[in-house]
Amino acid sequence: MAPNGDTPDSRKLERDLARPEAYPLPRPGAVEVRETHISWAFLTEGDVYKVKKPIDLGFLDFSTLEKRRRACEAEVVLNERLAASVYLGVVPVHRSSDGHHHLYPDGEVVDWAVHMLRLPDECRADSLLARGQLSSVHIARLAQHIADFHARCTTSEAIAEAGSICAVTQNVRENFTSTAPAIRRFVLGDEAREIERWQLSFLARNAPRFEARQRGGFVRDGHGDLRLDHVYFDPFVSTSPAIPGQGITILDCIEFSERLRAGDVCSDIAFLSMDLIAHGRVDLAEALLAHYARASNDYDLYALVDFYESYRAYVRGKVAMLRAQASTDPRVVEDAEQAARRHFLLALAGARPALLPPVVVAVGGVIASGKSTIADALAERLGAPVVDADRTRKAMMGVASTDRLDVPAFEGPYDPRVTAEVYAELARCAGVVVRSGRSVVLDASFRTREQRAVLRTLAESLHVPLFFVECRAPAGVCRQRLERRALERGVSDGRLAIFDDFIARAESVEPGEFNEREHIAVDTTRPVETTMRALSERVRFWPRGLVA
Structure with missing residues (x-):
């Protein structure tokens, strides 16, 4: 099996589901395909069907039909917490006697898809940001929404282990090990060594803080992948500060690994603040942290947030690197390589001095x-x-x-x-x-x-x-x-x-x-x-x- 899921069968599935004829009546007028390093999403006018690639990357395993089915079911259940009306269920992908893949009931079940409502791209947080329309009101409401979500998230002794100094150190070391063969394509050797030195030394110096967070109940079964392109604002309520949780939908939590989904709530919110920084909005990133700390009464997160932003940036760099390695499209490769370098350099900036001296x-x-x-x-x-x-x-x-x-x-x-x-x-x-x-x-x-x-x-x-x-x-x-x-x-x-x-x-x-x-x-x-x-x-x- 190719590590990027690029097999004759999987590429045929991708081509077949890109055809309007593959869908039940009334058939869509067109199908748009969006590919990540782990899935294909097939978008019609009002629906999305997401199929997981048949891959095993170590930290996730979709290598068998049964594993992909279970992952699809987990995705629907877990995302009901923040997007209940969007995730409609799991549907089988059939292959008919003529060898074509489709989503209507005829033929052998050869794969599974998560069925979702399609939300308007223009309401996505990164789209709003690109148009200069993501305001401080959006950020304040989003911070409150995530704080309320974290307060509801489950925790247990097993979940708390995901935020232990041992678990976090293991995740960090795994990042460095998996990127070691190729990271010098994106950053200098001294830069790569400095990221590793800073993150590991931070962990060693601050082990008691991680242990205190673990004991204090701050490690929860959260989202794990809080990014701007997973956040949607309802345009009819998104500018009203009086309705803090209404009109916000957050998609695509990590479903394939509780170990990577669970963690310190600081790590969760730091993913989103890091993404704002990566998009050039340090001001909104700091506003997000400030509003979140106040809403959750969790000011102790400031002791760890720079580390978690660096860690999350490195993870995004690793994902972009995998995407660059998996694609044969020169434009995709170029975009992914630029994203990898940008995020690895952002990880290096974890120990950056403040833009303004504190008062x-x-x-x-x-x-x-x-x-x-x-x-x-x-x-x-x-x-x-x-x-x-x-x-x-x-x-x-x-x-x-x-x-x-x-x-x-x-x-x-x-x-x-x-x-x-x-x-x-x-x-x-x-x-x-x-x-x-x-x-x-x-x-x-x-x-x-x-x-x-x-x-x-x-x-x-x-x-x-x-x-x-x-x-x-x-x-x-x-x-x-x-x-x-x-x-x-x-x-x-x-x-x-x-x-x-x-x-x-x-x-x-x-x-x-x-x-x-x-x-x-x-x-x-x-x-x-x-x-x-x-x-x-x-x-x-x-x-x-x-x-x-």
Whole structure:
């Protein structure tokens, strides 16, 4: 058997299923064939039929009819998690007495196909990106959608092993072994050795982090192949931030290997952030990570995400290399070789320095002073995650971020001792982010000198600049905002009933807490853009137009 599945029978199957006559009535007007290194997809006007190549690549084995049938069935079941309405079932491929392959019921069953609805190419994330239409709203909704998916994904002792330091190291070494004979066609020998050295040394240095993630339940039976060309947005709801999970479909999870599908959720989301980087959009990649970390309350992913992006880039380089080796079409070979080199070089960039030196920006103020609005706007311009006290507190309490903790002021979850623990966790999460080379935005009231002192200790321990943005608004404006907030479902527990108590116990910023450059007071009754322009004179933002 040819390693690329290129046998007389398989090529005949490909030619036969490219004919409209091979399909049941009403027959399609045309059939488009798209080939990957492991399958053929036959696209009609409204349907897709995907046939797996009869190959054994070691990490997958489709070498027999029975193995291909089982793989097709697994693909349908597993993809129901993120694309239930798209995967319609498994259908037999028949061969009639005249030797032609077809999908209507006549003749010997010689193969199997996954039957899917065809989604519009123009709604695919990579297509939107190519047209300049993939927005920050798309990215925020996608991050929330994936975070919700990961929260539902199963885990077990066996699944958790897939994220162990031993398993990850095995996967990395297998990558290097399988690419060793040919990788110097794509990168220099020194470059190949540097990728291997960096990835293996990272694993050795950070083994306790991988073990902690494994113990903490972050290793799950996820998707395994999160790429832009697997993500589709419904055009009728894709621009609405109010429906975070609706209108997003994600196809083609790995079905042939639980070992490769399961892993740290950081590895899953890093595949997608890496793909955005590979498409020249570092800004959207960082936004994806920031929104995902906040939605999942998983800021510890920042300690590992650069490694996983490098690992995922290397995997994509390997896949492109296999595609180049398998094809006889010069155009396919050229495109695959370029993709292989691009991804191998991206893997080399895993230890790249940050585009902007990291800073800690804390946004504080009284209830309803506009902190979260300013924090979110700053985070977007810094390419940074927001770590906020409201979500952190509720995660520590074991409740959903939008659940109300309706208690009297400074009692229960808001007792000063609990609040001190919340601020300690804010600082810990911020430290993880900054040590990855990224800036961080903290969103909390910082109403006491003791709470603000945490910021000074944090910044000095990290050796990074500190900025305290103090949000101010007249009390009457704050009360109006709280009246409106009472009608909405949100994260904050701030409400009118506790506003006066909060004001009474807020401690103003004293001289000496911050220097003149660090302390920035803003009037949140002014337009946000006006405030951002003023802040840009003190805090260095991501340069406009810089994407890669």
